[in-house]
Amino acid sequence: KRKEDYKLRELRIFLRDICRKLASNRRFYKFTKPVDLEEVTDYLDIIKQPMDLETMMTKVDMHKYNCAKEFLDDIDLICANALEYNPDRTSSDKQIRHEACSLRDHAHALIEVEMDSDFEIECQDIAKRR
């Protein structure tokens, strides 16, 4: 195994822990599973790239993330999808937009605090080469 494969394994262990923490926070339960397309029948007419925390955990296991930035891009996608699908001035839409912004800010803050910045720079260099 190459030296950088050990770095990517360390990244996967780190990202699984972040994903677990976010998915176990009850505030974010709406974002833990793919949107149920049986229930929300017009979802794919509006949202072209669905994303959720369970799918992200699977992507970690499938080596789809080569740096934390790529992981945060999917978190930002979960948030953007919720803002796009819930634009109304109703309290229910406002509440889900608030939860989506809270998920985004918690994810970025968790990674900022727990991740060594030099390690992320090394991972981003690996990501560029792949």
Ligand SMILES: CC(=O)c1nc(NC(=O)[C@H]2CNCCN2)sc1-c1cc(O)cc(O)c1
């Ligand atoms: C995640 C998401 O974006 C989402 N948005 C919804 N919006 C609405 O229902 C708004 C849309 N505007 C008109 C009034 N209804 S429900 C919903 C959702 C919640 C869950 O607990 C699980 C799930 O899979 C999806």
